Structures are given as C-alpha cells and as structure tokens.
Amino acid sequence: MEFQQLRMFLKVAEQGSFTKAARDCGVSQPAISQQVGKLEATLGRPLFERQGRQVTLTEAGELLRRRALQIISLVDDTARLLRDDGETGRVVVSAIPTIAPYLMPGLLEAFHEDHPRARVEVNEEVTEVILRRCSQGEIDVGVLAMPASGGYLRFETLFEEEMLLVTPADHPLAGRDRVELDDLRDQPFVLLDEAHCLSDDIRSFCRRRQFQPVSTGRVSQLATVQELVAQGFGISLVPAMAVPVDPGPRLRFRPLDGDRPSRTITACWNPDRYQSRLMLRFLETLKRGRGGAS
Structure with a gap:
C-alpha cells in the first residue's frame, strides 16, 4: 500500500464518488480509479460497491477507512512535528458562513502581521462538515456557534x-x-x-x-x-x-x-492530533483578538 493510494481511497469514501474525489485531489477520474483498483488488487478485496456514479464502502472498505485515517493522521502529524518551527507551515481553518466573512479577514490580517511566513487556508463550511473534517484531521481549527458536539473534539468558548x-x-x-x-x-x-x-x-x-x-x-x-x-x-x-x-x-x-x-462562538480542534506551534499561535490570536470583530 502507498500513502497516496490511501489518501485517494479516503477521498472517494468521503465523497461517495470517484468523480468528486478526483476533483478534490486535482487528478483525473481514471487516475484515481486506477489507484484505488491497485489498492484493491493488493488487498485482494473489493473496497467499494459501485452503484452507478455513487459508491459505498464494503465491509472491508469500512475497516480500511478506519485504519487509513489513523495511518494518514500519524504520518501527517509526524511530518508536522519534524518541521514545526512555529513560524512557517500551514494552518487549515474552517468557519461557518455566518462567521467566516466577518471574523476571518481581520483575524488573518492580525495573524499575518505576527507570522508573515505562515500560510492559513480558510474554508467556509456548515457545522456538520466542520465537525466531521476536524474529527478526521483534515482541518486544524473549526470556528462555529454552539450548540455543537463532536465526540472527543475539544471546544473552547471565544x-x-x-x-x-x-x-x-x-x-x-x-x-x-x-x-x-x-x-x-x-x-x-x-x-x-x-x-x-x-x-x-x-x-x-x-x-x-x-x-x-x-x-x-x-x-x-x-x-x-x-x-x-x-x-x-x-x-x-x-x-x-x-x-x-x-x-x-x-x-x-x-x-x-x-x-x-x-x-456563543467557539473554536474546536482534535486533541488527539499533534498540535503544531503555529496552530496554537493561531488559536491564541483567535482567542485574543477576535480578528477585529465588533
């Protein structure tokens, strides 16, 4: 198994579609189908049931999905730990649409002043998607309104x-x-x-x-x-x-x-993932300044 194959497999599982997964991964649909096919051949088990354009996980696919999330998260966290200097790198943030356009511009400006070499990726998504992506380790910080619950996610009122x-x-x-x-x-x-x-x-x-x-x-x-x-x-x-x-x-x-x-506006993150120094500094900026929101 290759890491890239696992990443593509997880994206297909998330989207329920090879076409949508290919778009998110920035590759062609045949390319992602080929990689998933190689993964199925390596394991000797079908991972998806094809139903027209939609696909669902088989029992083997669901088992692999759970393990692959752990594997990819561990690899990504290790890489971030090794290159974590608190000034460079990327922080991935998602905020709900009734917060993102009002809070995030001022917040990004304040954070960039203190960390000019860092890159912040901002996504605008509804609460359900933020909680899922945060649980799966796809984003570092979610910004949303209570009530919200995400199992083992940590929440802090802003x-x-x-x-x-x-x-x-x-x-x-x-x-x-x-x-x-x-x-x-x-x-x-x-x-x-x-x-x-x-x-x-x-x-x-x-x-x-x-x-x-x-x-x-x-x-x-x-x-x-x-x-x-x-x-x-x-x-x-x-x-x-x-x-x-x-x-x-x-x-x-x-x-x-x-x-x-x-x-109540709150931040959430996955405490089981490695918390980079840059992510923690972004969280402090969020808690301290509210991005200049009134």
Missing part, C-alpha cells in the same frame, strides 16, 4: 455575540423607543435555510418565549437576508458582526430590550 433586530427603515418597529421580543410575535421573519445553525438559534430563542417565528423565506447568505428585509419581505435577527459599518438608508439595526438573543 465570545458571546448579541443578535440585533433588522427591519426596513420605514417599519413601525424602527421608530419605537423600546422593542422587546414579544413585539416580534406576529411579524414575518426572513431566515437562513436549515443548513445554517443561526436559524436554529433564532427559533430556539423564540420558543423560550412561547412563540414560533413565521418564516416568509429561507436563503443561504446573510447578505440576502438583509436585502429581503430591506425590500419589505419581513424582519430578522442578525449577528452583531454582520451589521454593516454603513447600513444605508433602507435598513435599521437595533438591540432588543429585555431578554436579548445571543449566540
């Missing part, structure tokens, strides 16, 4: 962030001196779709006050949420870090009075 009410500028609530959550009870909401934990945070907060927000639309980006609010499709709650410096004349942002909604 900060609490308030969520603000956003309304059209001409909305009746925009001119009120006080607005509480109960005032939103009959208002239509524009929310992110189910893949985003922020919508779960909003619904959970509302349920604690015995009402369910009436959703008029679900989208995948906070910028779209704000645009739909500006056009009068409803109101919403958005993280403070997503509030524009200049919101323009069409939107009004304000904190709620009384019981204020918030979310």
Whole structure:
C-alpha cells in the first residue's frame, strides 16, 4: 500500500464518488480509479460497491477507512512535528458562513502581521462538515456557534455575540423607543435555510418565549437576508458582526430590550492530533483578538 493510494481511497469514501474525489485531489477520474483498483488488487478485496456514479464502502472498505485515517493522521502529524518551527507551515481553518466573512479577514490580517511566513487556508463550511473534517484531521481549527458536539473534539468558548433586530427603515418597529421580543410575535421573519445553525438559534430563542417565528423565506447568505428585509419581505435577527459599518438608508439595526438573543462562538480542534506551534499561535490570536470583530 502507498500513502497516496490511501489518501485517494479516503477521498472517494468521503465523497461517495470517484468523480468528486478526483476533483478534490486535482487528478483525473481514471487516475484515481486506477489507484484505488491497485489498492484493491493488493488487498485482494473489493473496497467499494459501485452503484452507478455513487459508491459505498464494503465491509472491508469500512475497516480500511478506519485504519487509513489513523495511518494518514500519524504520518501527517509526524511530518508536522519534524518541521514545526512555529513560524512557517500551514494552518487549515474552517468557519461557518455566518462567521467566516466577518471574523476571518481581520483575524488573518492580525495573524499575518505576527507570522508573515505562515500560510492559513480558510474554508467556509456548515457545522456538520466542520465537525466531521476536524474529527478526521483534515482541518486544524473549526470556528462555529454552539450548540455543537463532536465526540472527543475539544471546544473552547471565544465570545458571546448579541443578535440585533433588522427591519426596513420605514417599519413601525424602527421608530419605537423600546422593542422587546414579544413585539416580534406576529411579524414575518426572513431566515437562513436549515443548513445554517443561526436559524436554529433564532427559533430556539423564540420558543423560550412561547412563540414560533413565521418564516416568509429561507436563503443561504446573510447578505440576502438583509436585502429581503430591506425590500419589505419581513424582519430578522442578525449577528452583531454582520451589521454593516454603513447600513444605508433602507435598513435599521437595533438591540432588543429585555431578554436579548445571543449566540456563543467557539473554536474546536482534535486533541488527539499533534498540535503544531503555529496552530496554537493561531488559536491564541483567535482567542485574543477576535480578528477585529465588533
């Protein structure tokens, strides 16, 4: 068995497709099929069941997947240990879409000032993918919102962030001196779709006050949420870090009075993997500065 064969096998297992795995590995589909075929020939067992364009692991394939993850992780960690000087190398970070565009640019700028020879790779992914990739050793640090659980992953709270009410500028609530959550009870909401934990945070907060927000639309980006609010499709709650410096004349942002909604931002990592000095310094930058987020 060769390490490259194991890496390609793991990518096919993750994607459930030779075509998608080839794209992620930067090789042709025949090339990755050939390497997996050689691996199957070496082991004398089929590793995948082919079902059209989709593939699933056989019993032997699942056993190899578990062992291959351990092998590749050990090899990668050893290489990182040997060349770890705390200044060069790569840190792979994933953040959820409601955090990445607001927190990461300032964080990367601050980290680059202190570690100009380091390289940070940033991925924008939903919580489920971050937890899986962190468990499998594909990323060094995940940045997400609680609640989240990942078995043996380690979580550390970074900060609490308030969520603000956003309304059209001409909305009746925009001119009120006080607005509480109960005032939103009959208002239509524009929310992110189910893949985003922020919508779960909003619904959970509302349920604690015995009402369910009436959703008029679900989208995948906070910028779209704000645009739909500006056009009068409803109101919403958005993280403070997503509030524009200049919101323009069409939107009004304000904190709620009384019981204020918030979310907990946390970092996660796999404590069973080698923690490079560079990764630990990146984590300290994240905990110390929040990347300049407001």
